[in-house]
Amino acid sequence: MSLDACAGLVERGDPDRFRTLLAAPLEARKRLLPLYAFNLEVSRAPWLTEEAMIAEMRLQWWRDVLEEIASGGQVRRHEVATPLSDVLDPEGARRLDALVAAHRWSCYRDPFEDEAAFTAHIAATGGGLMAVAARTLGAADPAPAEEAGFAAGLAAWLLAVPELEERGRMPLPDGRPAAVAALARDGLARLARARAAQSSLPKPARPALAPAWRAGTLLRRAAAFPARVADGTLPESEARKRWGLLVTGLTGRI
Structure with missing residues (x-):
């Protein structure tokens, strides 16, 4: 194959x-x-x-x-x-x-039991995938990738909230704006830790973190304007999106 x-x-x-x-x-x-x-x-x-x-x-x-x-x-x-x-x-x-x-x-169609269950879901999906990707590329300690993956996974999840609700799901343990903003701030804190430790990864493993390139922009928007998550206006402009990808591609930094 x-x-x-x-x-x-x-x-x-x-x-x-x-x-x-x-x-x-x-x-x-x-x-x-x-x-x-x-x-x-x-x-x-x-x-x-x-x-x-x-x-x-x-x-x-x-x-x-x-x-x-x-x-x-x-x-x-x-x-x-x-x-x-x-x-x-x-x-x-x-x-x-x-x-x-x-x-x-x-x-x-069951909701998450609580915030801990939601956090475990994002950690297993977003964090787990990026951690395995980093290990596959030679990282002995994939912790920075796990943090970046959580942030990227959370950002993607917040983008998907309107569609998930249309499909009859309850995607957030607490959909009130203050709770959504708190989730976004937690994601930003994890992303900051990943960025601070990114240089500790061997150079061949750093491409594993690239899918987190949108996470910072989206999580900052969700933290500042949490109502945009529910109404589907969270995504950045196409120009801003392309610029973020270009910067990550040129610098290797998320």
């Missing part, structure tokens, strides 16, 4: 993340594309059906793939699973299993 299928999936389904790869070295792209394609397949799996049991089965299929990778056994042939098995070690597979498990939330 080639990486072409992974590249096509990410370019069509996750264009912002795909654009961050354009400035990355070729070897980094080869290792990150399977991870990003996996993340895309898992994140959209629960939304392909209205039947919760079928959605759970789709997620379980990916958990079985990760178990095959973690155990060192033969991995089923698949356009994403096969290249994923080439770049993922057992520890990475176990970490991604927590990511898949977190996406079970999307199979149902």
